[in-house]
């Protein structure tokens with residue numbers, strides 16, 4: 001049963017932002033003082049980084065180049081916080097007006113825990129852009145009510161930090177937005193996305209993160225989640241998938257191959273750029289050869305011991 005997991009919602013919320021904060025606060029090239037180290041762990045986001053572009057992974061994990069907070073990503077963090085807190089209220093009080101009313105307070109809380117997000121609106125003295133942005137967050141929260149009914153849900157976990165170690169020694173870790181457990185014991189893993197649902201041909205990529213979490217839960221609890229559910233607030237869609245053990249075994253093989261590829265790149269120093277249309281969202285074009293930039297000096301030679309790729313701080317499983 002997932003409900004046996006040791007979790008702290010507060011810790012998990014802080015952990016969600018910790019990775020971003022660590023990147024934002026680390027000076028450029030902070031990792032260069034010491035040698036590059038192959039990772040001992042993977043999170044879905046870092047695994048996705050490497051699959052999207054190995055050089056992007058290097059910039060984020062090895063070089064720790066700072067990244068500016070974006071309005072879209074920060075709005076996502078804010079909406080997640082509201083949807084987490086929403087379940088603090090008794091079922092009958094989980095209404096749209098109440099959920100919308102949580103937005104300003106959660107924004108204040110986010111600015112306190114991550115002061116750098118305040119820079120997003122530093123050039124908005126009248127607060128007009130901020131008001132519009134907060135209104136968009138409220139609309140996303142309201143749309144969620146058209147997709148799920150919180151008065152009928154009692155999550156077992158929210159913002160659950162999970163971690164497990166595979167037989168190979170690779171640690172998998174991440175934060176699950178919501179875990180529901182039916183009376184039958186069946187487990188549903190839910191993730192909120194503030195963007196739009198992908199086209200069907202890209203659904204597999206979107207499900208990768210969910211299968212990653214399902215694998216972790218399976219390894220921790222010996223239970224294959226019954227359903228994986230992605231809730232897209234941007235487009236009002238819900239994408240579900242019911243995994244079987246063979247799916248999760250495939251994901252495990254894929255992650256091990258990925259881990260090996262990352263290890264090879266770390267040791268050789270060869271991190272190939274993989275330009276796609278996603279480069280438009282990349283903060284590191286100035287350092288990317290594909291855009292005429294030069295990466296920071298690579299921190300060779302390599303040490304043999306590993307350290308994590310994600311600045312999260314607690315064990316989430318018993």
Ligand code: SF4
Nearest residue numbers: 053273274279282288
């Ligand atoms: S700009 Fe594109 S190719 Fe270059 S590091 Fe970023 S994602 Fe990779």
